[in-house]
Amino acid sequence: RLDGEDVVVLVGSPRDDVDESVAALVRSLAVGIPLVVLVLAGLVWVLVGRTLRPVEAIRAEVSEIGGGDLHRRVPAPGGDDEVARLARTMNTMLDRLEDASERQQAFVADASHELRSPLTRIRSELEVDLAHPEQADPVATGHSVLEEVAGLQALVDDLLVLARVDAGPDRARVAGAPVDLADVLIEEVHRLPAGGPPVATGEVGTGAVRGDRGQLARIVRNLLENAVRHARAEVVTGLTADGGVVTLTVVDDGPGIPADRADEVFERFVRLDDARARRDGGTGLGLAIARELAQRHGGRLELDPDRGPGAAFVLTLPAG
Incomplete structure (x- = not known):
């Protein structure tokens, strides 16, 4: 109040400084936010790439393993995280596949040998009889061939049983x-x-x-x-x-x-x-x-x- 009368005092200030400050802040955010996003994206890319590098190594190794390369194994990183457990699981699976492949190859080789031997004996007897018919004894040759055929039949029966057993789930319990x-x-x-x-x-x-x-x-x-x-x-x-x-x-x-x-x-x-x-x-x-x-x-x-x-x-x- 001045001399008993109300007085209103108006204070003014130029807005140029405020507008300039706001504009500077907007410019900083416009540049800073994308820059921060790019930096964070780069960090995430590096971290994810480093984390997935063992997985990619496992994938690349598995993709190169063919039917004849079952002796190869995927690289197993140290530690006990998910990637390390995945690598150990893959190597365990490859161990089983290699063992099954070796057993199959040995089985085929042994079976081929066992089947070839009696067939060779049968062929030899028949060739001798055909080469010297005057000395051939058809009855004796027939009995000999029948014995070999009986042995072949027994072998084939056993091979079929083993094939059925091997085709079943590993160590599956037979229900009945x-x-x-x-x-x-x-x-x-x-x-x-x-x-x-x-x-x-x-x-x-x-x-x-x-x-x-x-x-x-x-x-x-x-x-x-x-x-x-x-x-x-x-x-x-x-x-x-x-x-x-x-x-x-x-x-x-x-x-x-x-x-x-x-x-x-x-x-x-x-x-x-x-x-x-x-x-x-x-x-x-x-x-x-x-x-x-x-x-x-x-x-x-x-x-x-x-x-x-x-x-x-x-x-x-x-x-x-």
């Missing part, structure tokens, strides 16, 4: 209906050809298991045929059930199996006495098939070195 293993044992004993060593069914109790009856019969048949082939005078079998486990034993009184070769008898195409096995019709696949089928049923097939006097095979299966 309850099967009395005692009935299977008695049936397979009765199916053995006459003229061989007698098979004594010793202690035979109830042996209910679950699985495929045909495959279980194949296990028992292979064990019996192997025992009869090597027995001198007799074969003794036994079947017991105890503690949720069914145990089948097949014991022969033959020459037995050396302890240092106990695991070899379960390998494919292995014959400890090659000449005798071929003469007696062995394919070298029976025990391998039996063990594979036993494992598919959740069981085990082992050689018991403490029983005798010959070889003693013990089959254990979960009771069903």
Whole structure:
């Protein structure tokens, strides 16, 4: 108030400085924001590239691995992050693929050799008879060829069984209906050809298991045929059930199996006495098939070195 009257004081200032400051700020933001975005994008690109570099190395290595390069492995970075675990998983998968490829190649090579041998013998006999017809004995040649054909048929049957087993899921448990293993044992004993060593069914109790009856019969048949082939005078079998486990034993009184070769008898195409096995019709696949089928049923097939006097095979299966 001035002299009792209200006075209004107006203060003014030029806006040029304010406008210039706002314009400068806008210019700074217009330049700074894109620059910051570019810097952040560059940092993200570098960090992501560095993070994904091991993944790209894995992808590049896998893309170069062909059917014949399964021995190669992807680079595995250190640490325990997702990329390291991915690399280890890929290498584990490659290990399995390489093992499967090697087993397949060995199987094909062994099968080719086993099939070629009897065919060569058949061809040789026929060529000799054709070259010297005056000395040929058609009946003897016919019997010899029939024996070779029977051996070929047995080998092909075993190869088909192995092919079906290998085609299934790895170590998949075979599901099936309850099967009395005692009935299977008695049936397979009765199916053995006459003229061989007698098979004594010793202690035979109830042996209910679950699985495929045909495959279980194949296990028992292979064990019996192997025992009869090597027995001198007799074969003794036994079947017991105890503690949720069914145990089948097949014991022969033959020459037995050396302890240092106990695991070899379960390998494919292995014959400890090659000449005798071929003469007696062995394919070298029976025990391998039996063990594979036993494992598919959740069981085990082992050689018991403490029983005798010959070889003693013990089959254990979960009771069903």
